[in-house]
Amino acid sequence: GENVEQHPSTLSVQEGDSAVIKCTYSDSASNYFPWYKQELGKRPQLIIDIRSNVGEKKDQRIAVTLNKTAKHFSLHITETQPEDSAVYFCAASPTSGTYKYIFGTGTRLKVLA
């Protein structure tokens, strides 16, 4: 069935370094790829998203890249700060027909001060 694989499951970086989280999806009909951040004990919140007609999107220190041919997309966080520590989820969803959101299993990012 449809699935989204996310790696790594945990990631520790020094403050100021960059962090990269990668996801691979199986459903070629997927056209919408959001990233959610979940702080400890809180609800997931959207931090950035990309649609299939765009290869890259950037918002300050956060960027997402998409390679539709290879069916993978990545989250890049530059100049990491302690407040970036959280669990990050990628997801994939087709834009037509159903609105199923398939989430990855999450990456726990720890930014070490």
Add this chain to the structure above:
Amino acid sequence: EAQVTQNPRYLITVTGKKLTVTCSQNMNHEYMSWYRQDPGLGLRQIYYSMNVEVTDKGDVPEGYKVSRKEKRNFPLILESPSPNQTSLYFCASSLPSGRPGELFFGEGSRLTVL
């Protein structure tokens, strides 16, 4: 304030005792859905609804029921809860406008089935 409200936030129950987790949104969103979050498994979609009276199964619908009689409400029903339904549940809503968009999540409901 725009929000998605879930109740109860915490619940401990016993096997077989029917329960309902309510979800309400005040953003006039057409799309609503339920997820369960388990360690190492991420967020898995249980059911979703495109609009009133329109519901569909997600990836893990077994043991759950939903209804969408009003646009703002999307309750999750566990007819006969079992211990494997112990989990953190999130309701979410979105305004598709013809395509998927940002999901607005509720604060979560932590359910324990003994």
